[in-house]
Each structure stands twice: as C-alpha cells, then as structure tokens.
Amino acid sequence: MKLRRTSDWLPTTAKEVKLKGWEELDVILFSGDAYVDHPSFGPAVIGRILESYGLRVAIVPQPSVNDNLQDFEKLGKPRLFFAATGGCMDPMVSNYTASKRRRDKDAYTPNGDKGFRPDYATSVYSKILKEKFPDVPVLIGGIEASLRRVTHYDYWSDKLLPTILETSQADMLVYGMGEQPLREIVELLQKGVPFSSLKNIKQTAVLIDKDEALPKHKSWEDVEIISHEVCLLNKKKFASNFKVIEQESNKLHARRILQRVGDKQLVINPPFPTMTEAEIDASFDLPYTRLPHPKYNKRGPIPAFEMIKFSINIHRGCFGGCSFCTISAHQGKFIASRSQESILKEVDTVAQMDDFKGYLSDIGGPSANMYKMKGKVQSICDKCVAPSCISPVICSNLDTSHKPLTELYQAVDKHPKIKKSFIGSGIRHDMLVPEFNKNADPKELDAYTEEVMTKHVSGRLKVAPEHTSDPVLKLMRKPSFTYFHKFKERFDRINFKKKLNLQLIPYFISSHPASEVEDMANLAAETKDMGFQLEQVQGFTPTPMTVATVIYYSGYHPYTLKPTKTPKTKKEKEDQHKFFFWYKKENKQWIKDKLNAVGRTDLLQKLLPEDNSWKKNKGAKNAKNTFDDAVPFNKRKKKATRGSSKKRRR
Known part of the structure; x- marks a missing residue:
C-alpha cells in the first residue's frame, strides 16, 4: 500500500489545514468518535462526501467538553456551516449497558479508553457551537440525531424527550444516510441560497415558529401527529404517534410529518428515494485512506476499526x-x-x-x-x-x-x-x-x-x-x-x-x-x-x-x-x-x-x-x-x- 501522509486525511488541526494550503474552511464537523477514514465510519463518510462536492472540510474528533472548550474554537468559523454528530452509535448506548452501568470501554476511542464522548454528545456539541458562534448554522446528523428526530422515550433518563432539534438548538437535522440531502443542501448554498431558507430539503427536519407559514411544496401531503405536550400527559397518544412515524419513514412516497413542540412546530420532510447502485458505489469509492488518523499512532488501536479493518x-x-x-x-x-x-x-x-x-x-x-x-x-x-x-x-x-x-x-x-x-x-x-x-x-x-x-x-x-x-x-x-x-x-x-x-x-x-x-x-x-x-x-x-x-x-x-x-x-x-x-x-x-x-x-x-x-x-x-x-x-x-x-x- 502506498506511503500515507497526514495530508491524505481530512485536516483535524489548524496546522493540518495550512498543510492543505487552505485559508478558510467551508464546513467543520465535530464527532463523538475518533477519526477513522473508512467507509464504515459515518463521520468519515460525511466528511468525504462534502469534500467530493468541492468543499474544504475539517473534522474535530472527540472535542473536549471539560476544559475551556478551545477545541470548538481552534479552527475558527466555517464559511457555510458547522456539522455535529455523536458518532457511529448513540452515545448513550456507547457509554452505558442495558442495566445503566457505565461501560469500561469505548470501542470508537483509541485503546478503548472511556470518557472521550459526553452523554448526549450531539446536543452537547451543538449547544456549545451555538453559544460561541450564534450566527453560524449548525447541522446535526448521525444515528443519535436520526433516531431522536421526534418526541421519543429516553431510557437512560427515563423521560419522554422532545425532538433533538429542541434540545440541541441546531438549525437543521439530516436523518438517515446523509449523501443525498447533503448534496442538495450544498448545491443550494453554493448558489447563494441562505441556510435559513433551506426548509424544503428531503430527509431533513427543522423547527419553525408555530405561527410561521409552512414551507410550500406542491407534491407533498402533510400529516400532523400528537404534540409533544400531549404526549407528556398521555402515553397512549404518544404510542399512537409511532405508527405514523414508522410507516412514513419506510414509504417511497411519504408524507411530511408535523408536530407541535411548545411554541414551535417540528417539520420532518419525506425521505429521498433509495440510493441507486451508482450513488452508493460513488460513496464507497471515495478516496478513503481506510486507516485511523496518524495522531492516534501512539495511543493504541481503536477496537471498532480493528473489527472491520x-x-x-x-x-x-x-x-x-x-x-x-x-x-x-x-x-x-x-x-x-x-x-x-x-x-x-x-x-x-x-x-x-x-x-x-x-x-x-x-x-x-x-x-x-x-x-x-x-x-x-x-x-x-x-x-x-x-x-x-x-x-x-x-x-x-x-x-x-x-x-x-x-x-x-x-x-x-x-x-x-x-x-x-x-x-x-x-x-x-x-x-x-x-x-x-x-x-x-x-x-x-x-x-x-x-x-x-x-x-x-x-x-x-x-x-x-x-x-x-x-x-x-x-x-x-x-x-x-x-x-x-x-x-x-x-x-x-x-x-x-x-x-x-x-x-x-x-x-x-x-x-x-x-x-x-x-x-x-x-x-x-x-x-x-x-x-x-x-x-x-x-x-x-x-x-x-x-x-x-x-x-x-x-x-x-x-x-x-x-x-x-x-x-x-x-x-x-x-x-x-x-x-x-x-x-x-x-x-x-x-x-x-x-x-x-x-x-x-x-x-x-x-x-x-x-x-x-x-x-x-x-x-x-x-x-x-x-x-x-x-x-x-x-x-x-x-x-x-x-x-x-x-x-x-x-
């Protein structure tokens, strides 16, 4: 295999950004996983996909949330948006057993070390970014965001929680596999469309004011599910929501889902059609190094990578x-x-x-x-x-x-x-x-x-x-x-x-x-x-x-x-x-x-x-x-x- 240089990976530090010869970044991605540049690792796939759309992308893996939060500022502000994901697994599954005991190992961290991924990582990262850079859009995705896109039961806190868009303060959520919605988002942003106007992208969700007019789309039908507040009061009505959510998530021609959340309205747009063979091939054929970033060489192997290497x-x-x-x-x-x-x-x-x-x-x-x-x-x-x-x-x-x-x-x-x-x-x-x-x-x-x-x-x-x-x-x-x-x-x-x-x-x-x-x-x-x-x-x-x-x-x-x-x-x-x-x-x-x-x-x-x-x-x-x-x-x-x-x- 050819000799790899650090510049073969997406940059993770200001020094690596300079090695690329870049003066500015378009997207900065924060991830709960260590950075493994491999098609089985979602954060790497998203980074490479954005790169394939002509963007200058950097990734900040496992940023520290226990210090002065310098990891969130070290690369500055991106031109288009921040992206945040909890990683390849829901952080609560990564951090805790079925009996709610904290795990001894984290498979997505060098040497299996624990403590590098906060609970509810996507929300934690997104809120920090919104506090530090309130004028920069934050896009969330990955398994944690995808499965928490609507009112849901959280086993670890034993509570019914609202959409993660509410708890994370993010501007948009991409659910499912991200290649198709990201392509449309980037194309529109490159044409000069403001991020705040992107409310009709398939396979995304946004929160709007409850009195705001719904984004118009001539070919979508709408279905409104029970509000978050009613779900808190009535478990049976909460249960009734799920039939609609599951069926619409698995339709080829789905309806747009609407849900009231306090003084806001959740809008979940229908999914994209199943990826074609050419589309999924293109995703797997991107120039991955298939290896962990060299920064981990002295920290020990990453268990999840060793399993799928x-x-x-x-x-x-x-x-x-x-x-x-x-x-x-x-x-x-x-x-x-x-x-x-x-x-x-x-x-x-x-x-x-x-x-x-x-x-x-x-x-x-x-x-x-x-x-x-x-x-x-x-x-x-x-x-x-x-x-x-x-x-x-x-x-x-x-x-x-x-x-x-x-x-x-x-x-x-x-x-x-x-x-x-x-x-x-x-x-x-x-x-x-x-x-x-x-x-x-x-x-x-x-x-x-x-x-x-x-x-x-x-x-x-x-x-x-x-x-x-x-x-x-x-x-x-x-x-x-x-x-x-x-x-x-x-x-x-x-x-x-x-x-x-x-x-x-x-x-x-x-x-x-x-x-x-x-x-x-x-x-x-x-x-x-x-x-x-x-x-x-x-x-x-x-x-x-x-x-x-x-x-x-x-x-x-x-x-x-x-x-x-x-x-x-x-x-x-x-x-x-x-x-x-x-x-x-x-x-x-x-x-x-x-x-x-x-x-x-x-x-x-x-x-x-x-x-x-x-x-x-x-x-x-x-x-x-x-x-x-x-x-x-x-x-x-x-x-x-x-x-x-x-x-x-x-």
Missing part, C-alpha cells in the same frame, strides 16, 4: 423491520446494493494493505443475506406501507434470490490474495428455509447455505431466532421458532454430508415486551432439548425509534393500542435471565418454586428431571451464546464473531 460492506438497509431494531428507521427498509465491480475494487484495495494476511473478516451488511433483493414490481413497492417485507410472511413481490450473493462470494474468493472470506454479519436463517421463503428456489437456498457453511464460517454459524414463544416472536416481527428447527435440520444435514463439525449458535433476547416468565422457561426447555446450553444472554435495551421501546414506555402497542406488558423492574429482568442458566446450582430451587407456582410442572420436568439426564446430552455444551448485558445489540454480532463489521441496532 478487513471487512467489506456490500449493501445498506434491512427489510426485516424487527420491533427492537432501528436499522430501517435510519437506513431504510429498501436495500441499496453496491455493484459487484465496486465491491471487488474494494476487495483489491484491502488485499494491498501492508498487514493483510489473506483473510476477509466479513462480506456483509446490516443483514448478511439481503444483497440485491428488491421488489419484483416496483409499482407495488411504491404503494406499500408495511414496516417489514418478511413479517408475518415474506411478501410475494419480494425477490429473495440468493444467487447474486453466492456469485459475489465466489468472485471475491477468486482474488489471488484472498485465502478465505468470512461472513461475520448476521444471517437471516429464516430466509434459507423453503417452508418460510416460498419465493425462492429451494436448490438455490441450499446452494447458498452450503457455500456459507463450507467456505465462509470458522467453526461457528451464528443466527438470531431471538425467542421461542410465538406471541413474543409475532410482536418482534420474527417468524415462528418452527423455522429455526427446520433450519437446524438443513444445517445438520450439510454438516454431516460435508463432515464439517460446525456449531450452530443461536442468539436470544430476554425481557422483551410481551415476554412472560413462562415464555423464558419454555425457551430454556426447548433450546435444552435441542442440545444447546446457553451461557450468556442479551437483555432488551430500549432505544429510540422502535416499536418495542414505545411499548416499554407506554404500555401500549402502537399499531393496535392494546395494553402490552413488558418486564421493567430489576427483579423481573433478573427472573427472566435465570431461566437461561437452568443448569446452575444456585438457580435450580428458584426454578422449581417458580414453575410449581404457575403449574408448569411439564417445563420443570424438561429442565430439571430428577435423574439429571440432561448431563448425558453430549450436545449440551455445543452451543454457547456469547453476548451479555454489557454488549449493545447493534454490536453484539460484531463482538461474538471475530472481525465482523456490520451494525444491527435496537
């Missing part, structure tokens, strides 16, 4: 629509796939890296096996309001062919410097079961499964059935556990046929809305019967912009407005956890008492038979669930699978 992201978006996941709220439910040529070009770039040993850690995306999948008849998708394309059943209009993905894997493996390419992202196992995925050719599904198992897995294949209870799974927008049984049958058959000796690792969630203690007992009994002994468990973490979080806070399902129970107290959550560890001596008496009390001796006999026959089950220790309360949902597969790179957020 030799990985390839092949698409954006997810049509799963899981109730606990925010991918579709941020990236959209429609898949934007890169061309095979663009992907192979990146593979070649990675293969030329000095420390590359021939192993790609991941070829994937938010879900590994959704590449190139889209509607067969576009006009049907144009009218669709469903939040999921595969729940409760796979849409008959969805092309679920795995052939392009199988061919992509094979093309990657033909590269002379690739010894093995792994699939570290989560695979939707249900889409590989013909009984569920009736749109696909069973032989094609078998070919993909066999390709993955024989060439792209190192010992373990990790999938996420999430639960065994059909009512809970229905609320999760996940298929019946029956399909996991069917997938395991296919897995076992290929495992035996190819003499692979692979392990199947299922992921599960406890304390999810609608999950009762009996459901967890059944989960433990059923997985034990299948030969799994689970060692750790993911506790449900309420994060903004999900159905499950709305239920957690309000007690109502936003689509039916029917009361829905959620385990909320520490004791309730601990009780659900205990069933995962039925084999531990300290839990056995508690389990006996609990199941006897509810009359479920049938489950008790399965879990704790008097003859302890479970010890004779040779497969009992074959599967170990490798995530815990300390691992945020969108990072858990990354941690469990060495080198995995893609984010799945809940």
Whole structure:
C-alpha cells in the first residue's frame, strides 16, 4: 500500500489545514468518535462526501467538553456551516449497558479508553457551537440525531424527550444516510441560497415558529401527529404517534410529518428515494485512506476499526423491520446494493494493505443475506406501507434470490490474495428455509447455505431466532421458532454430508415486551432439548425509534393500542435471565418454586428431571451464546464473531 501522509486525511488541526494550503474552511464537523477514514465510519463518510462536492472540510474528533472548550474554537468559523454528530452509535448506548452501568470501554476511542464522548454528545456539541458562534448554522446528523428526530422515550433518563432539534438548538437535522440531502443542501448554498431558507430539503427536519407559514411544496401531503405536550400527559397518544412515524419513514412516497413542540412546530420532510447502485458505489469509492488518523499512532488501536479493518460492506438497509431494531428507521427498509465491480475494487484495495494476511473478516451488511433483493414490481413497492417485507410472511413481490450473493462470494474468493472470506454479519436463517421463503428456489437456498457453511464460517454459524414463544416472536416481527428447527435440520444435514463439525449458535433476547416468565422457561426447555446450553444472554435495551421501546414506555402497542406488558423492574429482568442458566446450582430451587407456582410442572420436568439426564446430552455444551448485558445489540454480532463489521441496532 502506498506511503500515507497526514495530508491524505481530512485536516483535524489548524496546522493540518495550512498543510492543505487552505485559508478558510467551508464546513467543520465535530464527532463523538475518533477519526477513522473508512467507509464504515459515518463521520468519515460525511466528511468525504462534502469534500467530493468541492468543499474544504475539517473534522474535530472527540472535542473536549471539560476544559475551556478551545477545541470548538481552534479552527475558527466555517464559511457555510458547522456539522455535529455523536458518532457511529448513540452515545448513550456507547457509554452505558442495558442495566445503566457505565461501560469500561469505548470501542470508537483509541485503546478503548472511556470518557472521550459526553452523554448526549450531539446536543452537547451543538449547544456549545451555538453559544460561541450564534450566527453560524449548525447541522446535526448521525444515528443519535436520526433516531431522536421526534418526541421519543429516553431510557437512560427515563423521560419522554422532545425532538433533538429542541434540545440541541441546531438549525437543521439530516436523518438517515446523509449523501443525498447533503448534496442538495450544498448545491443550494453554493448558489447563494441562505441556510435559513433551506426548509424544503428531503430527509431533513427543522423547527419553525408555530405561527410561521409552512414551507410550500406542491407534491407533498402533510400529516400532523400528537404534540409533544400531549404526549407528556398521555402515553397512549404518544404510542399512537409511532405508527405514523414508522410507516412514513419506510414509504417511497411519504408524507411530511408535523408536530407541535411548545411554541414551535417540528417539520420532518419525506425521505429521498433509495440510493441507486451508482450513488452508493460513488460513496464507497471515495478516496478513503481506510486507516485511523496518524495522531492516534501512539495511543493504541481503536477496537471498532480493528473489527472491520478487513471487512467489506456490500449493501445498506434491512427489510426485516424487527420491533427492537432501528436499522430501517435510519437506513431504510429498501436495500441499496453496491455493484459487484465496486465491491471487488474494494476487495483489491484491502488485499494491498501492508498487514493483510489473506483473510476477509466479513462480506456483509446490516443483514448478511439481503444483497440485491428488491421488489419484483416496483409499482407495488411504491404503494406499500408495511414496516417489514418478511413479517408475518415474506411478501410475494419480494425477490429473495440468493444467487447474486453466492456469485459475489465466489468472485471475491477468486482474488489471488484472498485465502478465505468470512461472513461475520448476521444471517437471516429464516430466509434459507423453503417452508418460510416460498419465493425462492429451494436448490438455490441450499446452494447458498452450503457455500456459507463450507467456505465462509470458522467453526461457528451464528443466527438470531431471538425467542421461542410465538406471541413474543409475532410482536418482534420474527417468524415462528418452527423455522429455526427446520433450519437446524438443513444445517445438520450439510454438516454431516460435508463432515464439517460446525456449531450452530443461536442468539436470544430476554425481557422483551410481551415476554412472560413462562415464555423464558419454555425457551430454556426447548433450546435444552435441542442440545444447546446457553451461557450468556442479551437483555432488551430500549432505544429510540422502535416499536418495542414505545411499548416499554407506554404500555401500549402502537399499531393496535392494546395494553402490552413488558418486564421493567430489576427483579423481573433478573427472573427472566435465570431461566437461561437452568443448569446452575444456585438457580435450580428458584426454578422449581417458580414453575410449581404457575403449574408448569411439564417445563420443570424438561429442565430439571430428577435423574439429571440432561448431563448425558453430549450436545449440551455445543452451543454457547456469547453476548451479555454489557454488549449493545447493534454490536453484539460484531463482538461474538471475530472481525465482523456490520451494525444491527435496537
């Protein structure tokens, strides 16, 4: 790989700006992450996108908010605007566990050091900038801003908060992927249009005075949701908002959303259409160094970068629509796939890296096996309001062919410097079961499964059935556990046929809305019967912009407005956890008492038979669930699978 100079990165200091020969900056971006110039890191993507539009851009990574705030002044005022983002993860998920304990490490900081990212970082940065430079517009974006764009429940403060535009005092919010709205914003600013006039840009949100006339747009319809003040007083009405928000966020032709917030009005403009192949290729083909800024060389490795260093992201978006996941709220439910040529070009770039040993850690995306999948008849998708394309059943209009993905894997493996390419992202196992995925050719599904198992897995294949209870799974927008049984049958058959000796690792969630203690007992009994002994468990973490979080806070399902129970107290959550560890001596008496009390001796006999026959089950220790309360949902597969790179957020 060619020798890099500091000037190959976006400048981060006044000295580096001078090295570029610049007298003035157009945009200064403040980020909660350390600066890694890589297409998997949102702040770097935004910086490079703005640069590609002809702007002089600098980035201030992890500015200190605990001193005289000189980091916010050291580069002066930009010509166009400031930009602020909390980073690749919501800062509260980065800083705290599901039990609200402060984390020991920050994956997006050198050496994993904590304390470099403030809580609610986007708001903190934006307010400082507005105080110091009140005449300079502030544009916020990234996952934190995107998922907090409307009235939302904040788990960490246990409060209902207004749009982040209110708390941050920012002038505009870009939600979702930023390439398309930023292009239009920059084009208009370059033409001399004042920033304050930019109120009709798709995929942005602004706050206006409640008596101010709405920006005119001849082709947009409006929908007004319940005001923030009413939401504070009425949880059921708050819940009713979410159905509108989620459906409009996933439409190809959405309405503009309006919400009163005090003496102001929130205006959320409709999203852009899904990025075309040429557009997403252009974003990934920008001149990234693919490395952390040299300023970190002596501070230690950045864990998040080490995980994705030799990985390839092949698409954006997810049509799963899981109730606990925010991918579709941020990236959209429609898949934007890169061309095979663009992907192979990146593979070649990675293969030329000095420390590359021939192993790609991941070829994937938010879900590994959704590449190139889209509607067969576009006009049907144009009218669709469903939040999921595969729940409760796979849409008959969805092309679920795995052939392009199988061919992509094979093309990657033909590269002379690739010894093995792994699939570290989560695979939707249900889409590989013909009984569920009736749109696909069973032989094609078998070919993909066999390709993955024989060439792209190192010992373990990790999938996420999430639960065994059909009512809970229905609320999760996940298929019946029956399909996991069917997938395991296919897995076992290929495992035996190819003499692979692979392990199947299922992921599960406890304390999810609608999950009762009996459901967890059944989960433990059923997985034990299948030969799994689970060692750790993911506790449900309420994060903004999900159905499950709305239920957690309000007690109502936003689509039916029917009361829905959620385990909320520490004791309730601990009780659900205990069933995962039925084999531990300290839990056995508690389990006996609990199941006897509810009359479920049938489950008790399965879990704790008097003859302890479970010890004779040779497969009992074959599967170990490798995530815990300390691992945020969108990072858990990354941690469990060495080198995995893609984010799945809940």
